[in-house]
Amino acid sequence: MSGAALTVRGLGKSFAGAGGAPLRxxxxxxxxxxxxxxxxxxxxxxxGKSTLFNLIAGLEEPDDGTIELAGQVGGSRxxxxxxxxxxxxxxxxRTTLDNVILPLEVRGVRHEEARRQALALFPQFGxxxxxxxxxxxxxxxxxSRAAFLRTVLAGGxxxxxxxxxxxxxxxxxxxxxxxxxxxxxxxxxxxxxITHDVDEAIFLADRxxxxxxxxxxxxxTTTVDLPRPRxxxxxTAPAFVALKARLLRAxxxxxxxxxxxxxxxxxxxRTLAQSSGEPVIEGVRR
Amino acid sequence: xxxxxxxxxxxxxxxxxxxxxxxxxxxxxxxxxxxxxAPWLLPPPSAIPAAIIADAGDLLRHTLVTxxxxxLGLVVSTLLGIVTAVAIAFFPLLERALYPxxxxxxxxxxxxxxxxxxxxxxxxxxxxxxxxxxxxxxxxVVNTVxxxxxxxxxxxxxxxxxxxTRWQIFVKVRWPSALPLFFSGLRVAxxxxxxxxxxxxxxxxxxxxxxxxxxxxPLFHTAAVYGATIILMLLGIAxxxxxxxxxxxxxxxxxxxxxxxxx
Numbered sequence: 367m368s369g370a371a372l373t374v375r376g377l378g379k380s381f382a383g384a385g386g387a388p389l390r391x392x393x394x395x396x397x398x399x400x401x402x403x404x405x406x407x408x409x410x411x412x413x414g415k416s417t418l419f420n421l422i423a424g425l426e427e428p429d430d431g432t433i434e435l436a437g438q439v440g441g442s443r444x445x446x447x448x449x450x451x452x453x454x455x456x457x458x459x460r461t462t463l464d465n466v467i468l469p470l471e472v473r474g475v476r477h478e479e480a481r482r483q484a485l486a487l488f489p490q491f492g493x494x495x496x497x498x499x500x501x502x503x504x505x506x507x508x509x510s511r512a513a514f515l516r517t518v519l520a521g522g523x524x525x526x527x528x529x530x531x532x533x534x535x536x537x538x539x540x541x542x543x544x545x546x547x548x549x550x551x552x553x554x555x556x557x558x559x560i561t562h563d564v565d566e567a568i569f570l571a572d573r574x575x576x577x578x579x580x581x582x583x584x585x586x587t588t589t590v591d592l593p594r595p596r597x598x599x600x601x602t603a604p605a606f607v608a609l610k611a612r613l614l615r616a617x618x619x620x621x622x623x624x625x626x627x628x629x630x631x632x633x634x635x636r637t638l639a640q641s642s643g644e645p646v647i648e649g650v651r652r
Numbered sequence: 653x654x655x656x657x658x659x660x661x662x663x664x665x666x667x668x669x670x671x672x673x674x675x676x677x678x679x680x681x682x683x684x685x686x687x688x689x690a691p692w693l694l695p696p697p698s699a700i701p702a703a704i705i706a707d708a709g710d711l712l713r714h715t716l717v718t719x720x721x722x723x724l725g726l727v728v729s730t731l732l733g734i735v736t737a738v739a740i741a742f743f744p745l746l747e748r749a750l751y752p753x754x755x756x757x758x759x760x761x762x763x764x765x766x767x768x769x770x771x772x773x774x775x776x777x778x779x780x781x782x783x784x785x786x787x788x789x790x791x792x793v794v795n796t797v798x799x800x801x802x803x804x805x806x807x808x809x810x811x812x813x814x815x816x817t818r819w820q821i822f823v824k825v826r827w828p829s830a831l832p833l834f835f836s837g838l839r840v841a842x843x844x845x846x847x848x849x850x851x852x853x854x855x856x857x858x859x860x861x862x863x864x865x866x867x868x869x870p871l872f873h874t875a876a877v878y879g880a881t882i883i884l885m886l887l888g889i890a891x892x893x894x895x896x897x898x899x900x901x902x903x904x905x906x907x908x909x910x911x912x913x914x915x
Contacts, residue, residue, distance in 0.1 A: 423813045445815020455807050459828045459905045468824065469814040500905050520814055 371436055371523050371556040372399040372422065378430035378581075379417055390581035391417040395431070397575060397584070399524065402554040406571040408561060408613065414582030415560045416452070419528050422558070423449040436523040445473075448520035450527045454513035456501035462512050463488075463497040469520035484519060490549065491515045507538045514546070518555070525557040531566070540598070543569055547596045564613050568606060569596060576616045586616045695875035700882065703875035710864070715883055717860040721777055721849040722891070725784020729841060732785065733792030734834070740793070741800035741826075751797075758790035762851050770856035780852035780860070787848040788841035795837025799830030832906060835899045842891035846884050 374397035383389030392414035399405045409415050420426045422433055424443030432439055435446055448469075456465045463484060470480035488494045491511045501509055510530060517525060531539045543566055550557060550570075561567050567574050568590055576586040592605060600606050677697045683689070684696040691699060704711060736754065740747045762783065769779035803826045811821045853862025861880045868876045900907065 420809075425809050425812060444812055447813065449810065449813040451806055451810060453806055455804065455810050457807065457825065457828070459831075459903065468811075471824070472811065472814040472816045472820055502905075 369401070370398050370434070371401045371403070372397065372558070373434040374398070374418075374422070374431065375434075376431035377418070377421060377428050377433065379414070379421060379426070379428050381417075392421075393581035393583050395577075395582065395584055399556055399558055401556055404550060404557045404559065404570055404572045406559045406561060406567040406574040407577060408564060408567040408574060408617065409577030409582060410579050410617065411562060413577040413579050415577060416528055418582065419449065419526050419558075419560060422524070423447050423526055425449075446522050447524045447526055448517045448522040450513055450517040450525070450530050452529045452532055454501070454509045454533075456504075456509055456512055456516075458500060458502055461498050461500055462493060462504065465501060466512055466516040466519055468516060480519075484515070487515055487518070492545070505538075506534050507542055510534060510542055511545075518553075523556065525555050527557060527559045529560050529562070532561075539566075544596075544598060546570065551595055564610055564617070565601060568592070568609055568613070569600065574613075576613060585619070586613070588612075692872035692874050695878060699875040700878045703873070704879040704883070707876055707879070711861075711880065711883065714859055714861045714864040714880070715887070718846070718849050718853065718862070718884070719887065721780040721852070721860065722784055722845045722887070724777070725781045725848060726788055726838075726842065726845050726891070728781060729785040729788035729792055730838065733789050733796060733837070733841075736789075737793050737796035737800060737830075737834075738822075740797050747797075754790060754793050757786060760786070762787070762848070766851045766855045770852065775856050775858055780849050780857070783848035783852045784845050785848070788845050791840040791844075792834070792837040795833045795840075796830055799833030800826055802833065803829045831903060832899075835895065835903070839892055839895045839899075842895045843888050845891060846888045850884060 374395060377395040377397075378393050379391045380388040381391055395418060397405075397407075397418075407415055407418070417426075421428050422435075422443070424445075424447065433443065435443055456462075457468070460468070463481060467475075467477075467480040467484045470483065471477070475483075485497065488497060491514070493508060493512060493515065496504060496508065501512065504512065510533075514527075514530060517527070531542050534542060547570060559567075559570055571590045573587065573589045575584050577583065578585045588609070590609065592600060592603070592609075681696045681698060684691075684694055695703070736750065740750055740754075765786070766779070766783060769782055773779040773782070807825050807829075808821055811825055816824070849860065850862035850865075853860035854866050857863040861884055865877050865880050868880070
C-alpha cells in the first residue's frame with residue numbers, strides 16, 4: 367500500500383506473434399504516478415506503450431507483475447480509469463453533447479444531470495455552440511477536445527491519454543498542448559500521457575519515462591523541474607533544450623540494438639527462455 | 653447545399669431514366685400501331701391507363717390485399733431477421749449452425765415452395781406472408797450481421813473502460829453502428845417483397861394482384877394484366893422509397909455523409 371494513484375510493478379505481457387511464436391510486448395515495467403502528477407511516457411513506435419495502457423485501463427490482464435490503482439491491487443480496473451485512445455472514437459450517430467456524456471450514461475447518471483455537468487464544461491473546452499453538431503462536422507482540434515472532455519467526464523482516479531494529439535497537424539497540435547497544460551494546471555488530475563514526441567513529453571510533464579523498443583522496458587525516468595505555468599517560450603529555454611538532448615540520447619541508445627539489426631535477426635529472448643525453460647527464437651522484422 | 657445546384661442535380665438524376673422510358677414507350681406504341689399487332693397479343697402502352705381506369709375499383713381492392721400481405725411479410729421478416737442477426741452476431745456457434753440455413757432459405761425455388769405452402773396452409777393470407785418473409789428475410793439478416801460485425805473494436809473497448817455491460821455496449825455502440833447496413837438490407841427486401849406475395853397469389857388465392865393477373869390472362873385482357881403488373885412495380889418502388897425516407901428520418905447523422913458521397 368502506497369500513497370500513489372498508480373503503482374505498476376514488474377509488468378510483462380506477450381502476444382502471439384506471426385507464426386505463433388510469442389512476441390514480448392513489454393517486460394519488467396515499473397511505473398509510479400503520485401496523485402495530481404502529470405507523467406509522460408516517451409518511446410518509439412512499437413515499444414508497447416499502448417499495451418501498457420490497455421493493461422492499466424483493465425482491457426487486458428498482464429502475464430507478470432501487478433497494477434495497483436489507488437491502493438487497490440485486485441479486481442477489475444474497468445470503469446475506474448479514464449482512457450483516451452489514439453483515435454477520438456466519437457460516435458458518428460451522437461451529437462457532440464451526447465458523445466461526451468456517454469461515460470456518465472453508462473454509469474447510470476440521469477440524462478439531464480449528465481447534460482448539465484457536460485454543458486458547464488463546454489466553454490472551457492472550446493466547444494460552446496457545437497453541442498448539437500455531429501462529430502463528423504467538427505475540426506480535428508475540436509474532435510480532440512470533445513474526446514478529452516468525454517475522458518474528463520469519465521472520471522476515475524487516473525487519466526490515460528494515448529497520443530491524443532497524434533493525428534493533428536503541427537500547429538493545431540501545439541495549440542492543443544498549450545490548452546491541455548492550462549486545463550490540467552487548473553484541475554491537477556493524475557495523468558499518464560503517451561507520446562513519441564519529445565517536445566510534447568517535456569512540455570507537459572512533471573515526470574517522464576523513456577521506453578525502449580520491443581520488448582518495451584523503462585530505459586530512463588526523470589523529473590521535469592521546469593516552472594509552471596508552462597508557456598510556449600519554454601520550448602527554447604536552455605534547461606528544456608538540455609533535457610531534450612539527454613532524452614534523445616536515451617531514446618537513441620535504447621534503439622541502438624534494433625538499428626543495427628539486419629533484415630531479419632533471430633534473437634534469443636533470454637527472459638522468456640528462463641521463464642518457460644526452453645529457448646524461444648523471436649524474429650525481429652524491420 | 654446550394655438550392656440551384658441542388659435542383660440541377662435533381663434534374664440530372666431524373667431526366668435520363670425518364671427520357672429512356674419515354675423513348676421505349678414510344679417505340680412500343682409505334683411498333684404496335686404500325687405493325688397492326690392485335691391488342692390482346694400486345695396492347696399499345698396508351699391502352700394500359702385506360703384499362704386501369706376501367707377496372708379501378710377491382711384493381712384497388714386487389715392492390716390493398718397484396719399490400720397487406722407484403723407489409724405483414726416485411727414486418728415478420730424484419731423482426732425475425734433482427735433476432736436471427738443478433739443471435740448470429742453474438743454466438744459464433746449459432747453463426748456456424750444458422751448461417752448455412754439462412755443461405756439455403758434463399759436458394760429454395762419459390763415455384764416449388766409456393767404450391768406446397770398453399771397445400772399446407774390453404775388459400776388464405778398466411779402462405780403469402782410466409783413467402784414474402786422467405787424472400788425478405790435473407791437480405792435483412794445478411795446485412796444486419798455484417799453491420800453488427802462492422803462495429804469498431806476500439807469503440808467497444810472504450811465503452812468497456814467506462815465500465816459498460818455487454819448490454820450497454822450492444823445498445824449504445826453495436827446496434828447503432830449496424831443500423832445503416834440494416835437499412836440497406838431492408839431496402840432490398842422492400843423492393844423484392846412484392847415478388848413473394850404475387851407468387852403465392854398466382855398459385856392459390858381468391859384476391860390480390862397476382863390473383864387478378866391469373867384471372868385476366870386467359871380472358872385476353874392483356875392491357876389489364878399489364879396494368880396490374882405496373883401497379884406491382886410501383887408498389888415495390890414505393891416501398892423502397894418509404895424505407896429510404898424512414899432511414900432519412902431515423903438516421904439524421906447519415907444525411908451529410910449521403911450528400912457528400914453523392915457529389
